[in-house]
Every structure is written in C-alpha cells, then in structure tokens.
Amino acid sequence: MSTPEIIFDEVSKFYGEVLGVSKVTLRIPPGTTSLVGPNGSGKTTLMNLMAGLIHPDRGSVSMRGLSPRDPARLMRVTGYATQYDSAPRGTTGFDFVATSLILAGHPKSVAERKASEALERVSLSSAAHRKVAAYSKGMRQRVRLAQAIANDPEILILDEPLNGLDPLVRAETIALFREFAARGRHVILSSHVLQEVDVISDQVILIANGMIVAEGQVKNVREEMHDHPSQYLIRCHNASQVASLLFEMEHITQVQMHEDRGGLLVMTRNRAEFSKALTRISLSGHTVEKVVAADDNVDALYEYLIGGGR
Amino acid sequence: MQELSQIWTIARLQLSRVFFSKRSFWVYGLALFPSLIFFGHGVEVKYRRANAISHKSDPAALDAIRQGDTPEEVLKAAGTPARDQTFSFNRRVRSKIGKGGVKIEEKREEVQSRYMQYFDGNREFSLNFEGGFLQSKNIRNIINFDEDRRIYAGVFQFFYLRLAIFFGCLGIFMNLFRGEMLDKTLHFWFLVPARREVLLLGKYVAGLIASVTIFGLGAALCYAMMLWPQDPAAASAFWQEQGASNMFWYAATAALGCVGYGSVFLAAGLLLRNPIIPAITISLWEGINGILPSAIQKLSVLYYVQSLSPVPPPMDENAPVLIRLLFSPADPPSTLVAVAGLLALTAFVLWAASRAVKKLEINYGTE
Numbered sequence: 001m002s003t004p005e006i007i008f009d010e011v012s013k014f015y016g017e018v019l020g021v022s023k024v025t026l027r028i029p030p031g032t033t034s035l036v037g038p039n040g041s042g043k044t045t046l047m048n049l050m051a052g053l054i055h056p057d058r059g060s061v062s063m064r065g066l067s068p069r070d071p072a073r074l075m076r077v078t079g080y081a082t083q084y085d086s087a088p089r090g091t092t093g094f095d096f097v098a099t100s101l102i103l104a105g106h107p108k109s110v111a112e113r114k115a116s117e118a119l120e121r122v123s124l125s126s127a128a129h130r131k132v133a134a135y136s137k138g139m140r141q142r143v144r145l146a147q148a149i150a151n152d153p154e155i156l157i158l159d160e161p162l163n164g165l166d167p168l169v170r171a172e173t174i175a176l177f178r179e180f181a182a183r184g185r186h187v188i189l190s191s192h193v194l195q196e197v198d199v200i201s202d203q204v205i206l207i208a209n210g211m212i213v214a215e216g217q218v219k220n221v222r223e224e225m226h227d228h229p230s231q232y233l234i235r236c237h238n239a240s241q242v243a244s245l246l247f248e249m250e251h252i253t254q255v256q257m258h259e260d261r262g263g264l265l266v267m268t269r270n271r272a273e274f275s276k277a278l279t280r281i282s283l284s285g286h287t288v289e290k291v292v293a294a295d296d297n298v299d300a301l302y303e304y305l306i307g308g309g310r
Numbered sequence: 311m312q313e314l315s316q317i318w319t320i321a322r323l324q325l326s327r328v329f330f331s332k333r334s335f336w337v338y339g340l341a342l343f344p345s346l347i348f349f350g351h352g353v354e355v356k357y358r359r360a361n362a363i364s365h366k367s368d369p370a371a372l373d374a375i376r377q378g379d380t381p382e383e384v385l386k387a388a389g390t391p392a393r394d395q396t397f398s399f400n401r402r403v404r405s406k407i408g409k410g411g412v413k414i415e416e417k418r419e420e421v422q423s424r425y426m427q428y429f430d431g432n433r434e435f436s437l438n439f440e441g442g443f444l445q446s447k448n449i450r451n452i453i454n455f456d457e458d459r460r461i462y463a464g465v466f467q468f469f470y471l472r473l474a475i476f477f478g479c480l481g482i483f484m485n486l487f488r489g490e491m492l493d494k495t496l497h498f499w500f501l502v503p504a505r506r507e508v509l510l511l512g513k514y515v516a517g518l519i520a521s522v523t524i525f526g527l528g529a530a531l532c533y534a535m536m537l538w539p540q541d542p543a544a545a546s547a548f549w550q551e552q553g554a555s556n557m558f559w560y561a562a563t564a565a566l567g568c569v570g571y572g573s574v575f576l577a578a579g580l581l582l583r584n585p586i587i588p589a590i591t592i593s594l595w596e597g598i599n600g601i602l603p604s605a606i607q608k609l610s611v612l613y614y615v616q617s618l619s620p621v622p623p624p625m626d627e628n629a630p631v632l633i634r635l636l637f638s639p640a641d642p643p644s645t646l647v648a649v650a651g652l653l654a655l656t657a658f659v660l661w662a663a664s665r666a667v668k669k670l671e672i673n674y675g676t677e
Contacts, residue, residue, distance in 0.1 A: 053500055054672060071500065071503060073503070074503075082501075085495070105316070
C-alpha cells in the first residue's frame with residue numbers, strides 16, 4: 001500500500017437538501033482517531049463515506065490508497081462496526097462473524113477459526129452460539145466489533161463502539177484499539193464519552209454542522225486556539241506570593257486561589273511565556289510542586305469549539 | 311472463479327430470507343391457488359364418479375327420454391334415479407286484461423316441480439319436470455379431459471403468468487434490496503469484500519432459486535392435479551403422447567417468467583422504495599403490450615413467455631380483435647427466439663440494475 005493515510009479531499013455530501021458534510025479536507029495518519037461532535041454533526045456520514053456505504057457528491061476519498069467505490073478491495077482491509085445491527089435474522093453470533101469471513105473468501109475451516117478468535121477477543125465466546133436476537137445491547141456491540149476485527153483489518157471504523165459496554169469490557173476494548181493502532185493501523189471511532197476519547201485517541205477530529213472545526217493531536221489543537229486562554233493548575237508553597245508574581249505578567253489574564261490556599265488556577269494567553277515565568281519563579285526560591293494543563297483535553301476543546309449540546 | 315464462488319455464497323445465505331420472508335409469504339398462496347382449485351375439482355369429479363357407478367342406469371334408456379315425458383314414464387324406462395327431489399315454487403304470471411289488453415295483471419301461481427338425476431357411467435343427466443311433464447334434459451360429461459386441458463391453459467396464461475408469477479416475483483425480488491433497507495441490514499452486504507455486481511447476481515440467484523422452485527413446482531403440481539381425476543387409461547395415454555412434454559413446458563415457461571420478471575423487479579427494487587409504483591407501471595406495460603408496435607413488444611417479458619405455453623389459451627372466436635391481441639400476440643416468436651429474446655432482455659435489465667446498485671447508498675435515515 002503506497003499511501004498509508006486516509007484522505008478526504010474537498011468532500012461534500014448532501015441528503016437531498018440536507019447537508020451531511022461540507023468541503024471536508026482531511027489527512028488522517030495511522031493511529032487512533034476519534035470523531036467528536038454532537039448528534040447530526042456528520043460523524044456517521046464521514047464513516048459511511050470511508051466505507052463506501054455512501055458516495056460524495058463532490059470531492060474524493062482515499063483509504064490508504066484504495067477507493068471506497070471498490071468494495072472488493074477496500075473491504076478486504078477494512079472492518080466497520082456500524083451503529084445498526086446487521087446480523088441476518090436467526091443467526092448466532094458465531095455464524096454472523098463466520099459468514100462475513102466466508103464472504104471475504106476464507107475457506108470454512110479458516111473462517112470458523114478466525115470467528116472463534118475474534119469472539120474470544122471481545123469476551124463473547126460463551127455466548128457465541130446463541131442467537132444475536134437474544135443478545136443484550138452490550139453483547140450486540142461486542143459481536144459487531146468481533147465481526148469488524150475478525151479479518152484483522154488495516155482500517156477499523158467503529159461507530160460509537162463503547163456504547164452499552166460494562167467497565168471491564170470497555171477497558172478491554174480500549175486496549176484492543178490501542179493494540180491495533182500500535183501496529184500502524186487506522187482506528188477511526190466516534191464517541192460521545194469525551195473522557196474516553198481523551199484516553200484512546202492519538203488525534204481528534206471535531207465536527208459540527210457537517211464541517212470540520214478542528215483536527216490533530218489534542219495538545220496541538222489546543223495550542224492553536226489563541227482566543228481561549230490556556231488553563232493551568234499549579235500546586236505550590238506560598239501560593240499568594242506566586243499569584244502576585246504571576247499577576248505582574250501581561251499574558252496572565254486570571255489567577256484563582258484554591259480553597260486550601262496550596263494551589264492556583266492560572267489562565268494565560270501565552271504558553272511559552274508562562275513556562276518561562278514559572279521557571280523564573282522557581283529559581284527565585286518558590287517551590288512549585290506540580291503544573292498541570294487544565295484544559296488540554298477533548299472535553300475542553302469541545303466546550304470551546306462546539307459548545308454545549310453534546 | 312472467486313466471483314462465482316462469492317455469488318453462490320451470497321445466494322446460499324439469502325435462501326432462507328427468500329423462502330421464508332414474512333413479507334412475501336403470500337407468494338405461496340398465489341402459487342398454490344390454482345392447484346387447490348384443480349384439487350377441489352378433482353375431489354368433486356371423484357365423488358360424482360363414485361355416485362355414477364353406484365347409480366348407473368341404461369344409457370340407451372336415458373338417451374330415449376324426451377321432453378314431455380311424465381316422471382312415471384321416466385322411472386319405468388330408466389329405473390330409480392340417483393337423486394329425486396320434488397318441490398314447488400311460486401311463479402309470477404302476467405296477463406293482459408280489459409279491452410285491447412291495456413292493463414297488465416300479475417298473479418302468482420304455485421308450480422309443482424321435480425328434479426331427477428341419472429348417470430350412465432360417463433354422463434350425468436339432469437331432468438327437470440314442471441306440471442307433471444319433462445321440461446328440460448341437460449346432459450354433461452362427469453369429466454371432460456379436453457375441456458380440463460383448455461381450462462388449465464387458460465388458468466396458466468391468464469392467472470399464473472399474468473398475475474401469480476408477476477406479483478410473486480414482485481414480492482420476492484423487490485424485497486431483496488428494499489426489504490433489507492427497511493430492516494436496516496443492507497450494509498452487512500455492502501461491507502462484504504465483493505463487487506456490487508457480484509452481490510446483485512448473488513441476490514438474483516437466490517430469488518431465482520426460490521421463485522423457480524415455488525412457481526415451477528406450482529405449475530407442475532397444478533398440472534398433476536388436473537390429470538389426477540381423469541380416467542387413468544386416458545391420462546396415461548395422454549402422458550405418453552404429449553402430457554409429459556406439456557408439463558415440462560408449463561414448468562419451464564413459469565421458470566422463464568421468473569427469470570424475466572425477477573430481473574425487472576430486482577432492478578425496480580433498487581430504484582424505487584414503493585412497490586406499488588412499479589407494480590402498476592409494469593403491469594400496464596405488460597398488459598397493453600399486445601397492441602403496441604412489433605418492435606416495442608419485444609421489450610416485454612410476457613411477449614416471450616406467453617409464446618412458450620404449449621397449449622394456446624382458450625379464446626372466444628367472436629371476441630373483439632383488440633381483446634384477442636391483448637391476450638395473444640399477432641406475431642408470436644418461435645420457441646428458440648422466445649427463449650433467446652427473454653434471456654437477452656434479462657441480461658440487459660440486470661446490466662442496468664448493476665449500474666444502479668453501484669450508485670446505491672445506505673440511507674436508513676439521518677444519523
């Protein structure tokens with residue numbers, strides 16, 4: 001594969017007169033990428049465009065060099081767990097996963113072995129031979145995930161994959177994504193649980209009203225947002241003195257003392273200058289125990305760029 | 311080779327859906343309805359034949375009965391009837407009264423009537439007496455093989471081809487894509503590493519296996535039901551001579567009807583969500599095809615399949631030309647041309663459908 005990137009080039013998609021996504025241009029490198037945005041923002045549209053379930057009205061999509069209009073090649077290296085159940089009526093979890101593998105061209109014995117392995121990875125072995133229709137919401141989520149990973153895809157697309165999972169399975173699933181990403185593969189997922197997105201993602205794509213609001217590593221995106229002061233939590237001795245020193249600096253917009261008077265919440269318009277200032281303060285004899293970025297996460301980005309309504 | 315394997319795998323996985331879909335279970339009713347009718351006819355014939363054997367009268371004596379004979383004369387000549395019913399009814403009698411008959415008076419008078427039924431083994435005699443004299447004598451064969459074959463030809467042409475197979479294929483083939491869109495399961499197939507054309511052909515093969523099985527066997531079963539009550543010797547002779555061949559061609563015609571209509575409704579299911587629109591449009595197109603110019607007639611499935619039916623449908627010689635044309639093409643193609651033409655038409659429709667399926671998008675509603 002010559003281009004190990006997912007590329008959207010000026011992609012627009014309309015559903016009749018309703019906007020799906022507009023002029024989306026993206027280059028997604030391997031790793032875990034989270035699509036974050038409110039309902040109806042265009043997350044599933046982007047995923048469906050990647051998988052070729054819908055086609056762009058304008059622009060083009062390239063999936064690691066493959067066209068979504070060529071499912072025979074693309075779907076050999078792609079697994080997509082959609083938000084809809086797709087198991088044919090009456091099938092068991094095992095049959096559902098094995099059938100996908102048989103359709104992918106594997107001999108029956110190989111398909112069955114891979115299906116067993118995939119179901120084991122999502123902790124569904126004990127219920128493998130029960131009908132999907134009798135599964136709980138979490139089990140359905142897991143069987144869809146098993147189907148998506150069964151063929152060991154290079155691109156894994158997951159629509160709200162953590163919905164309905166209990167904490168233990170959730171942790172196992174996140175570990176699974178990390179393992180895929182660590183092997184140089186693409187893991188694209190959408191999620192509403194921003195704390196988890198923070199933990200899972202190498203990069204995020206924030207989308208609202210069909211348009212990309214921000215993309216990249218969370219830290220880098222935050223740094224690019226000059227109109228929102230960065231927030232830092234500082235634990236230090238003599239907090240009041242440190243606060244007065246910080247107040248003298250132009251780039252500091254606000255300083256709040258913690259209730260225990262052992263720390264500060266500082267807002268600055270210039271991260272680099274703030275870093276230098278902290279060094280100077282430390283060298284002048286004040287003990288700074290800990291400095292943590294308070295809004296260097298997806299939750300904060302979401303609030304700043306998209307606002308409420310999650 | 312791999313694509314053929316994928317087509318077969320897809321078809322195999324779709325079989326349970328096409329055979330047991332709740333949405334198209336009524337298709338079995340359509341396919342089996344004529345068989346049920348012929349079965350009922352067979353049971354009735356068997357009953358009447360058993361009755362005829364147990365109440366057999368002298369054929370010559372029955373033939374000799376004339377209008378005006380009294381019940382006593384008939385009983386003396388033909389013996390005890392299979393049925394003998396006496397009843398009375400009121401009849402309205404109109405008579406003109408007054409000078410020049412200017413006024414009409416209506417009276418009711420009671421009429422004594424009697425009905426007798428005789429059998430001579432093969433024929434049923436119905437004798438109606440009024441006022442003590444024979445008024446009418448109706449004779450009909452207990453079973454008429456020629457007539458039954460003509461009725462079967464009519465049922466096959468007018469019901470089976472034009473209604474049962476047409477709507478059956480609509481029910482089976484339109485659901486292959488539209489039904490999965492409604493169930494929100496179509497993406498399972500679109501996420502398979504197979505070309506969309508392969509998916510289309512896989513689903514078509516599944517629909518074809520189901521429809522050919524249901525309607526091919528339905529036509530053959532109906533034919534068997536038609537033969538069942540016939541005289542065994544006559545039926546055996548007919549079977550040797552042309553019965554087997556006719557049955558094969560009826561089943562083959564039904565199968566080819568499924569081939570043609572299946573492709574049409576598969577394509578329609580890709581383009582339209584509402585089955586009523588293609589049902590009405592294609593039904594009208596097929597219906598008026600007989601009166602269209604010859605070149606356009608060739609764009610109809612019915613044009614080819616109705617020519618393959620081994621026995622022409624019964625048609626009243628006095629029927630208007632337009633009606634005759636609607637039910638039978640003026641210039642029917644030969645068997646070879648009909649089969650080749652139908653397959654060519656099917657290939658064209660499937661090619662058009664493959665173009666449509668490549669553009670088809672999953673849209674169950676906005677996210």
